Amino acid sequence: MARTDDSTGEVSTSIEGAAGERIRLDSVTKHFDDLIAVDEISLEVEPGELLVLLGPSGCGKTTTLRMIAGLETVTDGSIRIGSEDVTQTLPQNRDISMVFQSYALYPHKTVRGNLAFPLGKTDLTTEEKEQKIEEVAEMLEITDLLEKDPDQLSGGQRQRVAVGRTIIREPRVFLLDEPLSNLDAELRVQTRAQLHSLQRRLGTTTVYVTHDQEEALSIADRVVIMNDGRIEQVGTPEEVYTEPDNEFVAEFLGEPSINFLDVGEGGLFGGEVSLGEIGIDVPRETARIGVRPEDAFVAGKQPSDGRFTDPVTFELDVIEPLGHTYEATLERNGRRFALQSPDLEGEPGDPVEIQFDAETILAFDGDGRRL
Amino acid sequence: MSTSIRRWVTSWSVFDREYTIEQKETLLGYGLILPSILLVGASLIYPVAYNVYLSFTEVPLDPTESPEWVGLANYEALLTDPEFWQAAQNTLVFTFFSDVGATALGLGVALLFRNKFRGDGVMRGLVLLPYIAPLIAVAFTWRWLLQPTYGIVPHLLQDVLGIYSPGENIRQTMEMVIIFDTWRYFPFAFLLILARVRSIPEELYEAAKIDGAGRFARFKDITLPELKFVLAAVFLLRWIWNFNVFTDVWLFVGNNVPILGTFVYVKGFNTIPPNQGFAAAVANLMVIALFALVLVYVRYILDW
Amino acid sequence: MILKLITSATEALGGLSRRFRRQSIEAPLWERALFYLTLGVVGFVSVFPFYYMGVTSLVPESWLYSRVPQAIPALADLTLENYEALFGAESVPFVQYFLNSLFIGTVSAALGLAFSIFGAYSFARLEYPGRWVFSRGVLVNYMFAGILLVIPIFQIIVWAKLVNTRLGIIVTHFIFVIPLGLYLLGNYFRSVPREIEEAGLMDGYSRLEVIVRITLPMSKPAIVATYMYAFLLSWNEYLYASVILRDQSLYTLPIGIEQLQYAFQNVWGDVMAASVVTTIPVLLIFLYLQKYLVEGLSFGNMD
Numbered sequence: 006m007a008r009t010d011d012s013t014g015e016v017s018t019s020i021e022g023a024a025g026e027r028i029r030l031d032s033v034t035k036h037f038d039d040l041i042a043v044d045e046i047s048l049e050v051e052p053g054e055l056l057v058l059l060g061p062s063g064c065g066k067t068t069t070l071r072m073i074a075g076l077e078t079v080t081d082g083s084i085r086i087g088s089e090d091v092t093q094t095l096p097q098n099r100d101i102s103m104v105f106q107s108y109a110l111y112p113h114k115t116v117r118g119n120l121a122f123p124l125g126k127t128d129l130t131t132e133e134k135e136q137k138i139e140e141v142a143e144m145l146e147i148t149d150l151l152e153k154d155p156d157q158l159s160g161g162q163r164q165r166v167a168v169g170r171t172i173i174r175e176p177r178v179f180l181l182d183e184p185l186s187n188l189d190a191e192l193r194v195q196t197r198a199q200l201h202s203l204q205r206r207l208g209t210t211t212v213y214v215t216h217d218q219e220e221a222l223s224i225a226d227r228v229v230i231m232n233d234g235r236i237e238q239v240g241t242p243e244e245v246y247t248e249p250d251n252e253f254v255a256e257f258l259g260e261p262s263i264n265f266l267d268v269g270e271g272g273l274f275g276g277e278v279s280l281g282e283i284g285i286d287v288p289r290e291t292a293r294i295g296v297r298p299e300d301a302f303v304a305g306k307q308p309s310d311g312r313f314t315d316p317v318t319f320e321l322d323v324i325e326p327l328g329h330t331y332e333a334t335l336e337r338n339g340r341r342f343a344l345q346s347p348d349l350e351g352e353p354g355d356p357v358e359i360q361f362d363a364e365t366i367l368a369f370d371g372d373g374r375r376l
Numbered sequence: 377m378s379t380s381i382r383r384w385v386t387s388w389s390v391f392d393r394e395y396t397i398e399q400k401e402t403l404l405g406y407g408l409i410l411p412s413i414l415l416v417g418a419s420l421i422y423p424v425a426y427n428v429y430l431s432f433t434e435v436p437l438d439p440t441e442s443p444e445w446v447g448l449a450n451y452e453a454l455l456t457d458p459e460f461w462q463a464a465q466n467t468l469v470f471t472f473f474s475d476v477g478a479t480a481l482g483l484g485v486a487l488l489f490r491n492k493f494r495g496d497g498v499m500r501g502l503v504l505l506p507y508i509a510p511l512i513a514v515a516f517t518w519r520w521l522l523q524p525t526y527g528i529v530p531h532l533l534q535d536v537l538g539i540y541s542p543g544e545n546i547r548q549t550m551e552m553v554i555i556f557d558t559w560r561y562f563p564f565a566f567l568l569i570l571a572r573v574r575s576i577p578e579e580l581y582e583a584a585k586i587d588g589a590g591r592f593a594r595f596k597d598i599t600l601p602e603l604k605f606v607l608a609a610v611f612l613l614r615w616i617w618n619f620n621v622f623t624d625v626w627l628f629v630g631n632n633v634p635i636l637g638t639f640v641y642v643k644g645f646n647t648i649p650p651n652q653g654f655a656a657a658v659a660n661l662m663v664i665a666l667f668a669l670v671l672v673y674v675r676y677i678l679d680w
Numbered sequence: 681m682i683l684k685l686i687t688s689a690t691e692a693l694g695g696l697s698r699r700f701r702r703q704s705i706e707a708p709l710w711e712r713a714l715f716y717l718t719l720g721v722v723g724f725v726s727v728f729p730f731y732y733m734g735v736t737s738l739v740p741e742s743w744l745y746s747r748v749p750q751a752i753p754a755l756a757d758l759t760l761e762n763y764e765a766l767f768g769a770e771s772v773p774f775v776q777y778f779l780n781s782l783f784i785g786t787v788s789a790a791l792g793l794a795f796s797i798f799g800a801y802s803f804a805r806l807e808y809p810g811r812w813v814f815s816r817g818v819l820v821n822y823m824f825a826g827i828l829l830v831i832p833i834f835q836i837i838v839w840a841k842l843v844n845t846r847l848g849i850i851v852t853h854f855i856f857v858i859p860l861g862l863y864l865l866g867n868y869f870r871s872v873p874r875e876i877e878e879a880g881l882m883d884g885y886s887r888l889e890v891i892v893r894i895t896l897p898m899s900k901p902a903i904v905a906t907y908m909y910a911f912l913l914s915w916n917e918y919l920y921a922s923v924i925l926r927d928q929s930l931y932t933l934p935i936g937i938e939q940l941q942y943a944f945q946n947v948w949g950d951v952m953a954a955s956v957v958t959t960i961p962v963l964l965i966f967l968y969l970q971k972y973l974v975e976g977l978s979f980g981n982m983d
Contacts, residue, residue, distance in 0.1 A: 076878050078397045093396050096881045103882045109875040113897040126884035174884065404887055405806035412799035412858050413814060419855045420821050423832035430832060485722055488715070502723050505730055508966050510916045512934040513955035517733040520948050528732070528749040559725070622827040623918045627938065637827040644831050645923055656831045663828055670823075 025053030025210045026087040026177040028073065033082035035068050035234075042068045044234040045082065051226075055204050055211045059221040060231035061257070066214045067182055069231070073212060074103050074180050086178060097126075101178035106186060108167040110155040116142075116166050117151040123174040141169045144203070161192045168200070172207065179204070179211040185220060197224060218258050222246060230254050247365070252373035255295050261332065261343040263295045263367070273317070274338045283315040285361070287368040288376045295367035298332070298345040304358035306348040316358035321351045335359070424663065431657035437649055450657035460658065463639040470554060470625075470635055471618040477558035479611050482565025483603070486573050489566075507563035515627035518556050522547035548632040556628055557618065565610045572606040573599070612673055619666055636662055730959075737762050737953035744948055762953040774954060776929060777936030781915055784846060784932060788853035789910035793903065795854070796861025801891050803862065804869035805877070821859040826919050834923050844926040852920050857910040864909065868902035869895060908965045915962065933958050 028050035035043040043065040050056045058066035071077040073084060075096030083092045091099050102123065111119050120141060124134045142148040145165045155163060164184060171179055184200070185193045201224040204211050215221050221228050222242040230237040230245060230253075238250040249255035255263050268291050270276030280287060280294075287294060302308070304316040319335035319342055331349040335342040335357055344359065351357060368376045395403075431450055433443035454460045485503060489496065506514065521529045524545050533539045533546065540546055576599065584594050622637035631642050636658060644655030732751070736744060738758045743750075766774045803811060833852065842848030872895055880890035896903065918934040925931055931939065937954045941947050 097884050097886055105875045107875050109879040123883040401806055402808040405802045405808035408798040408802035412795045415855050416858055423829045426832035503726050505726055510958050510962055512937050513959045516951050516955055517729045526745055526749055531749045616823050620827055640827050652831050659828050659831055
């Protein structure tokens with residue numbers, strides 16, 4: 006039975022994740038007739054880690070996930086889980102489970118029935134199954150919903166049942182396909198944290214797909230940024246955010262997204278603002294620099310430590326108060342610059358002087374790769 | 377398609393009996409459908425072929441004897457048989473007029489139902505009755521209604537209204553068969569057309585009204601074109617079914633208004649001795665004629 | 681008949697007043713009256729034969745065979761003697777016919793359903809070469825209805841020594857039912873959300889198990905509807921039954937009713953009573969099915 010440790014409030018149960026397994030994708034490719042959905046993806050998921058596949062819709066992240074699940078066949082390449090090549094193994098035999106975006110609960114069963122269904126394929130006795138159902142229900146706080154039908158549940162409740170169904174069998178891998186996108190914003194943040202701590206506790210290798218970069222960065226051990234069927238970058242959330250490999254990654258992460266300023270004639274704005282003069286130190290091949298909205302400060306209001314460029318003048322175009330800060334769009338020479346600062350004042354049309362955090366400026370070459 | 381087949385075939389290796397997922401799915405797919413396909417094929421392809429064979433034979437009464445090949449004798453016989461030609465003519469007349477009738481009546485009633493009204497559900501149920509009731513029941517009811525001596529319809533038509541002279545058997549006429557068939561099957565046309573009619577966007581009509589189009593113009597220029605396809609489909613479907621009809625006519629008038637369907641039945645089962653080879657030949661010609669008509673129809677009319 | 685007029689008149693008046701209240705720009709009064717009148721005529725034409733069938737079954741022979749045919753019996757004339765004759769008859773085993781039809785219908789529908797369920801699933805979800813051809817091909821089957829194939833099929837039944845057996849007719853009926861089941865269920869299975877079946881796979885179940893434990897329970901309404909369609913196909917079938925069944929004890933209702941006219945003199949009351957008995961189960965079934973009829977499960981809705 007589940008026991009609550011009164012001092013820490015942690016519930017210890019018999020539900021444990023299976024020992025983490027490594028997942029390996031080798032040049033995995035998927036063609037749908039003429040369309041190349043996934044193009045030679047090679048990837049390794051460390052045992053026990055929560056790996057997030059992140060990218061815009063149509064980038065192949067869900068297809069990749071479904072190939073790991075076995076719900077899509079692999080056109081080329083191989084997939085291994087642990088030491089086993091599962092590329093041609095039927096999905097029901099891979100010992101992995103999945104949370105679907107639509108939750109896919111069985112409408113003709115109660116919540117209890119939904120949770121019990123995966124256990125039908127295990128060797129547990131009836132009492133053991135009952136016990137597991139009780140524990141999972143307690144873990145996910147759905148105990149009072151056990152006898153209800155799925156159509157009586159709210160979206161958040163359904164989601165928890167879907168998660169419960171996924172973990173109850175203690176498979177060696179969890180797969181989650183945009184599990185939060187059907188929840189409203191507030192619930193999403195809350196549930197996200199719960200999923201994160203659940204995965205931590207169980208320690209099962211998890212592959213998680215989302216298009217929401219904030220979600221990805223907050224829960225991932227590592228993130229895989231995908232675009233157009235290919236991997237753009239793999240790294241920890243910190244790595245991909247502060248050291249993006251290319252402009253796509255830099256732009257995809259961060260909200261509001263990063264500002265790009267063209268570099269030409271040795272300076273910004275067609276040479277008007279010389280890079281060297283204002284304190285920007287970048288390689289000569291730089292074609293564009295990237296500055297994140299939160300790394301630019303109103304002149305004179307920058308943090309005390311750190312290195313900052315000299316002020317650059319823009320014209321204020323739009324200013325939006327967001328409570329604790331302002332989001333503004335600045336403009337110069339037809340170029341727009343997004344700024345996020347609590348110190349901003351002014352009317353549209355006013356000149357604004359901005360200093361960039363020189364240490365976080367990203368430089369990109371002509372092909373969009375970072376230097 | 378061919379690349380997947382090629383890949384599928386080449387992935388079979390003599391030494392490695394591991395099947396890919398695609399192969400497993402294919403096996404399952406075939407496994408699930410094959411029994412049905414075999415049975416249906418057995419009940420369709422084989423009989424059709426067998427029918428062709430039988431039409432060149434004379435089938436003996438004794439089931440233990442095999443049919444005796446007679447070449448084209450059956451065909452010669454039937455092509456020179458005036459009963460056959462009468463039946464063929466009747467079939468064409470019947471098929472055409474009952475098809476037109478059912479389609480037109482179905483269209484009319486569908487238009488009536490175009491906008492929902494109070495009691496719409498009940499009325500729809502009533503209108504469907506002729507189609508869904510068992511054929512045996514309605515056929516015999518019509519027989520009774522048109523019974524020469526005691527039936528209420530002949531009484532009405534002959535004694536009260538004066539159409540038809542007294543003493544005629546009204547039931548056993550082509551008109552009545554056509555009317556019966558029209559009555560029986562107009563709900564089918566009605567159902568299909570109604571679904572389509574109700575999906576014509578209201579804006580088309582409103583725009584036309586604003587442009588000053590009168591009721592008839594609206595019908596001609598909006599409704600009819602929108603319904604073209606479903607009307608053609610209904611007409612085709614009913615044509616196919618009516619051309620092949622047997623039970624409807626047989627139960628209503630027996631062999632008194634012979635059509636090809638009843639002709640086959642009578643020759644094959646109802647005469648002494650039955651001549652199944654001959655009947656098979658007739659059935660064969662019906663298949664060919666039907667195919668030809670359908671092909672012509674689909675090519676020239678559905679592709680407009 | 682007067683009852684019908686009264687109800688449709690009140691309905692018309694009700695409808696008129698409701699329309700009047702709601703819209704002012706709509707059709708003028710005479711148009712609406714014409715509409716309801718036409719509707720009434722259509723309804724009358726559709727229903728009258730059934731009315732007459734019912735009336736004929738409920739009146740004594742004397743009323744039927746009078747000099748001038750009438751349409752409306754006085755209430756006092758109504759009697760159940762025709763039904764009594766039918767169910768008590770020594771010379772006409774009507775009850776036997778009814779039971780035969782019932783038995784053959786339920787069994788052939790069940791068998792047909794069993795085959796079609798798996799075949800339909802195969803059409804709906806699985807990929808393999810030839811699938812497109814098969815699924816269109818089954819509809820071609822219906823072009824060859826009845827009379828075109830009766831000779832060869834009869835010969836096959838003879839060869840299989842199934843003439844004059846219930847098995848013979850059951851086999852014939854259930855094979856006819858299969859294409860219908862494949863079409864109806866194939867359409868429906870396609871509408872079952874893929875992800876729910878995939879969830880079943882991820883939970884460790886094989887495809888076959890998923891079909892049985894997830895897809896089928898979720899498809900109950902469609903399965904029931906298909907079963908009923910299949911049952912009706914068998915219940916109404918005349919041609920093959922008449923050709924295959926020879927012993928009177930095996931006759932189904934359609935043949936039985938046809939035989940009735942040779943059994944008695946002045947038989948119409950009984951024939952109509954038999955027709956009523958044959959029709960009522962059909963109407964009951966259609967009451968259940970009627971919500972599906974226009975929504976795309978209608979027979980012959982090819983797309």
